[in-house]
Amino acid sequence: MSESPDRRASDRRRRNRIIAVGAAVVVLAVGVTAAGVISGAEGDDSATRTSASGTAAPASASPTPTRPAPTLTPTPTAVPTFDKAARSIDDPTSIWVVSDKLRPLNPVDYEPADLVDVPVAHTWDPVLRQEASDAVVVMFQAVSDEAGLALASNSAYRSYSTQQSVYDSDVASLGQEGADLSTARPGFSEHQTGLAMDIGAASGACSLNQCFADTPEGQWLAANAYRFGFLLRYPADKVPVTGFEFEPWHYRYIGVDLATEMHSTGVTTLEEFFGLPAAPDYG
Known part of the structure; x- marks a missing residue:
């Protein structure tokens, strides 16, 4: 269809x-x-034109790395040094004066102007320079308070003429060689400075004998005298330096600052501390 x-x-x-x-x-x-x-x-x-013109910031930027703060090197702290020239070692009026067999006092008949009686227990009336006397009083009180011990003075200041008598007596009994090992000649003695004291036990035990070193009083002095400005002047192992035999009773006042410095450094003689020649014999 x-x-x-x-x-x-x-x-x-x-x-x-x-x-x-x-x-x-x-x-x-x-x-x-x-x-x-x-x-x-x-x-x-448009993006290209903006980027080319430099009018727009990039979408992201790399962060600037953070640098650690520089470590500052600390300035070294100066170590205080002891001034060995603070006082004279030649002037007989100085508490640092060094008197030994090569270093006579100048003048040889020097006599301190500030001698005072020392108010402590004693065998012979002790006289010292004021500063040394004050230190002795404090030290004698300290040994009593700290250790329950009692000290006494056996000898202190001696004038030139007194030292002459002591020396002549020792020469007569010991001979000159023996006397020179145990007793200073007049004009060379620390006792003449008014700064030295022969110290013993108040009981008299081992008085002016080397056994004093083994007594409680002698041991306390050896360990503590520096605190009060005193020096054990003639140590047992320094006879070739000082020229004198061991005298554990002979203490010389040099002031707390010098005594503490010598104790801290382990130097036991003034000759070695000040760089002086050893003085085993008279020049």
Whole structure:
């Protein structure tokens, strides 16, 4: 059965409309795609222009590394040094004066101007220079308070003439060689400075004998005398330096600062501390 002319015409019109609509859709899709490409290209170009002009900061930047603060080297602290030139070792009025067999007092008949009686227990009336006397009083009280011991003075200041008598007596009994080992000649004696004292136990035990070193009083003095400014002047192991035999009873006042320095450094003679020649014999 054949279609009528009107039916065929209607079908052709419907197909034409479908084709036209499809073409329009295709054209629209192509236009949208092209617009997107152009827009994207313009965006990239804009970003490129902005970057090239330098007017926009980059999206992100690498952080600047933080450097550690420099470590400061501390300035070394100066170590205080003892001033060995603070006082004279030649002037007989100085509490640091060094008198030995090579160093006579100048003048040889020197007599201190500030001698005073020392108010402590004694065998013979003790006289010393004021500063040394004050230190002795404090030390004698300390040994009583700290150790329950009692000290006494056996000898202190001796004038030139008194020292001459003592020396002559020892020469008569010991001979000159023996006397020179135990007793200073006049003008060379520490006793003449008014700064030296022969100290013993108040009981008299081992008085002016080397066994005094083994008594409680002698041991206390050996360990503590420096605290009060005194030096055991003639140690047992320094006879070749001082020229005198061991006298554990002979203490010389040199002041707390020097006595403490010598105690701290372990130097036991004035000759060695001040760099003086050993004085085993008279020059």
